[in-house]
Amino acid sequence: MLGESGHYGGRLVISERTEPKTLNPLTALDGTSRDIIGLISADLIHINRSSLGTEAALAKSWEMSPDGRRYTLRLRRGVRFSDGHPFDADDVVFTFEAYLDERLHSPQRELLIISGKPLRVQKLDAYTVRFELPQPYAAAERLFDSIAILPCRLLKPLYKEGKLADAWGLNTPPEQIAGLGPFRVKEYVSGQRIVLESNPYYWKIDQHGNRLPYLREIVCLLISNPDAETMRFEAGETDVISRLSAAGYSTLEKYENARGFRLYDIGPGLEYDFLFFNVNDLVSRPLGSITYKQTWFRQLAFRRAISMAIDREAIVRLVYQGRARAMWSHVTPGNKLWVNQEIPTGLHDATGARGILRNAGFFWRSDGRLIDPARKPVEFSILHNAGNVQQMQMATMIQADLKEIGIEAHAVPLEFRSMLDRIFKTYEYEAAIMALADGDADPNVEMNVWVSDGGTHVWDLTPKRKLEPWQEEVDRLMNEQLVTLDYPSRKRLYDRVQRLIWENLPVICLVGPDILVGAKKRIGNFHPAILRNHTLWNSEQLFLRQIQ
Amino acid sequence: MFLRATPRIVLPALVGLHLVVLLAGFFAPYDFASQNRMLPFAPPTRIHIIDSQGKLHARPFIYQWKATAEGVPQYKEDHSAVFPIRFFVSVPRYEIVGIVGFRWRLFGVETPARIFLLGSDAYGRDQLSRLLYGGQISLFAGPLATVISLSLGILLGATAGYYGSWIDEVLMRFAEVFLALPWLYLLFAVRAFLPMHAGPNQIFILLIVVIGVIGWARPARLIRGIALSAREREYVLAAKSFGASDAYILRRHILPQVSGVALTQAALLIPRYVLAEVTLSFLGLGVAEPAPSWGNMLAALQHYEIIGSYWWMSLPALALIPVFLAYYSLLAYYTVQDSSISEAIWKHREGFRPI
Numbered sequence: 001m002l003g004e005s006g007h008y009g010g011r012l013v014i015s016e017r018t019e020p021k022t023l024n025p026l027t028a029l030d031g032t033s034r035d036i037i038g039l040i041s042a043d044l045i046h047i048n049r050s051s052l053g054t055e056a057a058l059a060k061s062w063e064m065s066p067d068g069r070r071y072t073l074r075l076r077r078g079v080r081f082s083d084g085h086p087f088d089a090d091d092v093v094f095t096f097e098a099y100l101d102e103r104l105h106s107p108q109r110e111l112l113i114i115s116g117k118p119l120r121v122q123k124l125d126a127y128t129v130r131f132e133l134p135q136p137y138a139a140a141e142r143l144f145d146s147i148a149i150l151p152c153r154l155l156k157p158l159y160k161e162g163k164l165a166d167a168w169g170l171n172t173p174p175e176q177i178a179g180l181g182p183f184r185v186k187e188y189v190s191g192q193r194i195v196l197e198s199n200p201y202y203w204k205i206d207q208h209g210n211r212l213p214y215l216r217e218i219v220c221l222l223i224s225n226p227d228a229e230t231m232r233f234e235a236g237e238t239d240v241i242s243r244l245s246a247a248g249y250s251t252l253e254k255y256e257n258a259r260g261f262r263l264y265d266i267g268p269g270l271e272y273d274f275l276f277f278n279v280n281d282l283v284s285r286p287l288g289s290i291t292y293k294q295t296w297f298r299q300l301a302f303r304r305a306i307s308m309a310i311d312r313e314a315i316v317r318l319v320y321q322g323r324a325r326a327m328w329s330h331v332t333p334g335n336k337l338w339v340n341q342e343i344p345t346g347l348h349d350a351t352g353a354r355g356i357l358r359n360a361g362f363f364w365r366s367d368g369r370l371i372d373p374a375r376k377p378v379e380f381s382i383l384h385n386a387g388n389v390q391q392m393q394m395a396t397m398i399q400a401d402l403k404e405i406g407i408e409a410h411a412v413p414l415e416f417r418s419m420l421d422r423i424f425k426t427y428e429y430e431a432a433i434m435a436l437a438d439g440d441a442d443p444n445v446e447m448n449v450w451v452s453d454g455g456t457h458v459w460d461l462t463p464k465r466k467l468e469p470w471q472e473e474v475d476r477l478m479n480e481q482l483v484t485l486d487y488p489s490r491k492r493l494y495d496r497v498q499r500l501i502w503e504n505l506p507v508i509c510l511v512g513p514d515i516l517v518g519a520k521k522r523i524g525n526f527h528p529a530i531l532r533n534h535t536l537w538n539s540e541q542l543f544l545r546q547i548q
Numbered sequence: 549m550f551l552r553a554t555p556r557i558v559l560p561a562l563v564g565l566h567l568v569v570l571l572a573g574f575f576a577p578y579d580f581a582s583q584n585r586m587l588p589f590a591p592p593t594r595i596h597i598i599d600s601q602g603k604l605h606a607r608p609f610i611y612q613w614k615a616t617a618e619g620v621p622q623y624k625e626d627h628s629a630v631f632p633i634r635f636f637v638s639v640p641r642y643e644i645v646g647i648v649g650f651r652w653r654l655f656g657v658e659t660p661a662r663i664f665l666l667g668s669d670a671y672g673r674d675q676l677s678r679l680l681y682g683g684q685i686s687l688f689a690g691p692l693a694t695v696i697s698l699s700l701g702i703l704l705g706a707t708a709g710y711y712g713s714w715i716d717e718v719l720m721r722f723a724e725v726f727l728a729l730p731w732l733y734l735l736f737a738v739r740a741f742l743p744m745h746a747g748p749n750q751i752f753i754l755l756i757v758v759i760g761v762i763g764w765a766r767p768a769r770l771i772r773g774i775a776l777s778a779r780e781r782e783y784v785l786a787a788k789s790f791g792a793s794d795a796y797i798l799r800r801h802i803l804p805q806v807s808g809v810a811l812t813q814a815a816l817l818i819p820r821y822v823l824a825e826v827t828l829s830f831l832g833l834g835v836a837e838p839a840p841s842w843g844n845m846l847a848a849l850q851h852y853e854i855i856g857s858y859w860w861m862s863l864p865a866l867a868l869i870p871v872f873l874a875y876y877s878l879l880a881y882y883t884v885q886d887s888s889i890s891e892a893i894w895k896h897r898e899g900f901r902p903i
Contacts (some may be wrong), residue, residue, distance in 0.1 A: 230852055247851060248853060251852065251853040311585070317585065318670060318671060321620055321621075392837075395837075399837070400583050410836065
């Protein structure tokens, strides 16, 4: 928590690839909006992006009742919003009321509903609030992270009029926006930049009692093209670059010393790329050819052969220039608290893959094409996001790998939204490459992916008639870890989930890319982290060293 | 002087280029899709005759590239072994244009060495082989689409010009709509309706049809003008009064006059259509990976690090320059010679000669 003590002043220039859609913490969905909101707001209990542990924020301390269902939070006194108005328990109660309101469709609402029942909040006095959970919930204090506390005085009138969802858009005058974060909005120029200035009422202090933040201003430029983003960082126009591609990293590496910046490869983050097959129940849909191919996709032997045929190390080397880690189950090596170290790392083995297919009744035609037991050639298409270069390269490599074992795979680049449409709505695809990234390292955020009726159970979203035994076990384990309170038992349960995913391959995990960022050397206290916001998570402590 | 010699030099050169591309399987050392995953972005292989000990070799040879850095593609020559370049190497059977089976390639080196005369791409695929195979798509898209455009143009233009009245009105207003639309955006729009997932052959045919059909309007207008003036000529009127049918007059008196315009239009349209294919593939709407086309090869240059670090990736763009030069010199020649060409054609015909 304690960094080097800095000095005041200076302007930090950063960049984002898309414009923020809103500054309203309740409705923000996209990454840019969340990044900016992260700088201008604060939560009750915060997850430290570096240690991944929880730390006191607006709540200076908290207590859990022995049954794990009741949390009592004591709030900091004397804290003020960025417009100078004081903060107290009323703001907290109002905030949770708003987040839980169905009509506002807040994306965080889902996290605050535990087995169908909302979390209940109660004001005990002006600086004490109590939260009641419908059932014991593992690591419940992590729920409070990123729930931005809203000013009751400013927003309650709008809430009563039913206008809260539209509040705090980009055109709202800055003086009508107030938060508890280290910065506040100063200016927004559509399509160009958003300027934040230091919040004079911010509540954190450094070890010498000086009020944070150190920086006077943060300017966020909107640079939509990743190459342009790299070039402008190289030219010194921006001070920090988040989300560098591996290729961009090696380009910038050449100038690292000459241009006064430093690049950081902090190892794999929480994001992972994976290949999956469409095994949705398509009985009522006119998608005959896909239904036929599902007889292959549903065979474990088939998926295992595909997984074995893919040369993950080559993907790491060619697509990520070594700056990624090959993966065989879904938890990245970056998630040190939860990864199951016992999962065997497989090997690329085309001969082994052929053996598995032969045992499953497949055979090869004289021209080398793989034929299924019903004498049909094996062929399918792989969707990928046309805007994502890495996924395009992965698809091309997988195509070549599968050709080795006689499978004709077609890579189909699609614009991201129409790809999501096919995966989530029409189920009109055969296989796809996707990436998932979590906001937290805790298994609870993965619930919707692995539980069979979860909203991100991408490979099979239709209602199930009968579950396979391993899927039943995953459901049971995931729900059990949710209500287990101690870490070692939860870890045991989640280790088993990882092993089941590794054994049954509902998705074929490929690689976990490293988090690559860069920053000028003169930025003090710069410690990039694997959780988003990778670079500015400790924005209040960042400062610019004076140049001698 | 130069102009007169143009077709004698340029035409054989163009035919030669197309033949080389058509026989890509023979001239290319490798298959376009074969990946060498230990050799991404290998620079062009250097050909030596003097080895690192200063010894002269009778047969040119190469050294293997050896990676010098982890991750980032950086190579130096591995002097421990020489790999002589061999000609007419025997390889597993491959097919030329999907018809003729063949077992030889013009040159190659023994494995594990690889010869990349124009370097390799992100997957370690030989750029020369991809350039040659890619030419099959890019170079042939031009002439084939031009045949479609000109056939449609001649048919509709001559019909409009000869019959006049409402047929002319309808066809020409329709042509104006096509001319008014920016063709690139029109191509995008049409391409968007077509299936995303199709084999390279289907995509190639689709591309040709789309490009060819969209381009019919300009030749049609020019040909209409010729037909319009020709039908008023005395010899046409005379033929009519003798009872000649419309089909006879079109075939005998009107279409022969069109050849000059058709040739200049062809010389103008072919390079433009080559570029249209390259543009569509560059933007990811053409043939899909791993099949190469000059456009999707150039697409790699959209990335800063590639354009900055690996110059050989831009060679397909250089290959376009002589192709354009050849077609445009033909265009210049035919434009100047337009009248003399139609004359030359008439010289060999008997009977009437239009004035």
